[in-house]
Amino acid sequence: MREQFDKELAALRQDLVKIYAELDLQLHEAVETLIHEDKEKAKKVRRATHKIDQESMKLEERAYNLIVLQNPYASDLRLLQFIIYVNFNIQRMSNHVRNIAKTTERAAGHKVPGGMLELLASLAHLVYRVLGETVRAIVENDLNTATNLPELDEPVDELYRTFFKTFSKLKTEDDIEAASRVMMAARMLERISDNSVEVGDRLVFLLTGRRATLDDLQELEPEELDDMQAAQGLALSMGQKEVVRAANQIPEVELAPPASTPQAPAASAPTDDEDDDDDDYDD
């Protein structure tokens, strides 16, 4: 049973990283659609974020099942708590990506003033860095990488603030509505970056067992960070190669079509028609 449990933990961890990577990809796509006013592609992005939500919910269910069936302790328990928390944040980030895609559909055809789209592209590049480093820290169980996340998030906040300056300098003949849509997209990017840093905070608990944030660890030397690490279970310590190897031993299972069970209405992907009726951004 222990071996099977290890495989399931490894598979969960790998799937979590896959979903994170897919989210990263869809964020790139969403920003591209906004800059190139590609409404069709924006619809695809929205559908992809719903798929991310579904996968994420399945992952969460698997994590809860393991908690119930295996009574996990120590690193097993911390890993499952981590997966559930990251999953929650993935769904928040997926929602933000979806809102950026919606912005494309609404801002397309309008002339966005004041170089705001260029600013948005720059902001997006900063956010990609945060997401990429978060995933690297998770894959490599690396506290050192994680502790850099708040520093990487700082320029995101700074650049986000320049949007307000740009906005305040707009002239009456500028398309204020288009500008405010892009401001909203910038806000979403800034939130995604924060959400990803929060995931890094949880990595601290996964690896050390201590309820500390990344900010709490800023002053520590790499050796001190190593000393903080708690004893690690196989699912944590076997490294990426072993995780992949263990996960590869698990037979591929065809994923069920989008859930149509009445218990989980949120899991089913809305049709385009339904989605188009929704004129507001999701919180």
Place this chain on the structure above:
Amino acid sequence: MTAYRDAPQNEPKQGIHVKDFDFWYGEFHALTGVTLDLAQNKITSFIGPSGCGKSTFLRCINRMNDLIDGTRNAGLMELDGNDIYAEGVDPVDLRRRVGMIFQQPNPFPKSIYENVAFGPRLQGVTAKSDLDAIVEESLKRANLWKEVSNQLNKNGLALSGGQQQRLCIARVLAVQPDVLLMDEPCSAIDPTSVQKVEDLMAELAPEMTIIIVTHNMQQAARISDYMAFFLQEHAGEPATLIEYGVTSEIFSAPQDQRTEDYITGRFG
């Protein structure tokens, strides 16, 4: 090296204080270098694989091992500042203060009443009214009174396994111990009785120090405030205390890799 995780430290001359304690069964060196303070009026669980010395250590606390020929010990074990193994210490008096519950309930083949009154009688309580009061109070504290109050003359062995275990607890409580040692008290009783015994431990803990040896990890996580993990790492070598501290912390993030491997079920 033992890892200590917010381990309790008793005030001087209070509670159980153990330092560099070793124990031998004849030539066999069973335990080495155990150092810990047992938290007063709290529940501490001893966990570890079979043969790791946890029951041996438990039995050292009330000198039950004295009954086995050829045993000896070294190091310090104090109860309220007095060396348990000092010359002149009466083991019987010690065992009144440090009661013990075993895996198999072991009531005397006497009535329920006589089982509970046995200890107080040895201590010289003779008045019927005093004994009646002690029996009632002890059975109430052991959560057994309601079930047996109208059949106190029934033979203790006629009770169910779970009731017998609570009768044994009542028998110990009747002599008002300061410490209660429990050696896998729930492994031979049904799940409902397990819950009753666990509830009972939680009720008693504020007034006495309880130490439980258990193989049930969930039970240790559920009921104990502190946890001590023992391990004999290599065959033929003595076992020792690997990690000791707050249960919730050890179960969420053990410091020692061996604790991690044991509580996540990778050996033992």
